[in-house]
Amino acid sequence: MNFIALDLENANPCQSSICQIGIVFVVNDVVSDTWESLVDPEEDFNYNNIAVHGIKPDDVKFAPTFPDLYEALAMKLNGNTVVHHTSFDRIALNKACDKHDLPRFEVEWVDSAKLVRKALPQFSKSGYGLKNVANYFGYTFKHHDALNDALACAFITLRCNEVMIDDKMETVK
Numbered sequence: 001m002n003f004i005a006l007d008l009e010n011a012n013p014c015q016s017s018i019c020q021i022g023i024v025f026v027v028n029d030v031v032s033d034t035w036e037s038l039v040d041p042e043e044d045f046n047y048n049n050i051a052v053h054g055i056k057p058d059d060v061k062f063a064p065t066f067p068d069l070y071e072a073l074a075m076k077l078n079g080n081t082v083v084h085h086t087s088f089d090r091i092a093l094n095k096a097c098d099k100h101d102l103p104r105f106e107v108e109w110v111d112s113a114k115l116v117r118k119a120l121p122q123f124s125k126s127g128y129g130l131k132n133v134a135n136y137f138g139y140t141f142k143h144h145d146a147l148n149d150a151l152a153c154a155f156i157t158l159r160c161n162e163v164m165i166d167d168k169m170e171t172v173k
Contacts, residue, residue: 001026001158004023004025004055005080005150006023006024006093006150007075007085008089010040010041011041011043011060013042013046013049014043014045014074014095015095015096016092016096016098017041018092019040019059020037021035021036021069021118022034022035022149022150023147023150024147024150024153026157026158031068031154034150036147037069039106040063041065048054054144057171060115066172067102067127070100070102074105077105078105079107081109082105082108083109084153084163085113085153086129089120090111095104112153115160115161116128116133116156116160117162119164120136120163124163131136131155132154134152137156139152139155
């Protein structure tokens, strides 16, 4: 199975305020590459968001803006299946494109939380957050770091597809 796992962190409650992007490339069920970048959201940071991910305004002072990264992201994402955990990352990426009058990425979105809910009955109603599911599988990571979260998303997606022998990722897109 080939896909890209994506995770974002935001500077404030506005979903378009992306301050970190993490991407994991999975080819034939193996992580083949990763990519990450801090992003200058060109917006104020909220204390609560900083408390979650630890990224401060000084950390992104010299980072590229979302429009600066757009072409590189389009080359990586367009035409691929992109997996995210819950709808937040998909919505945030689309809102960042809209905010900057950039075309939305041409990808096939898959929500790994939906995979979890389908593959693992104990998570069908609740408890399917990224950290909780990663813990269930014995996967440890630095939560709320975009690259580490994207790696966890990729791991969870691969494990769920192992569990769903006859009903793989394609059925929950």
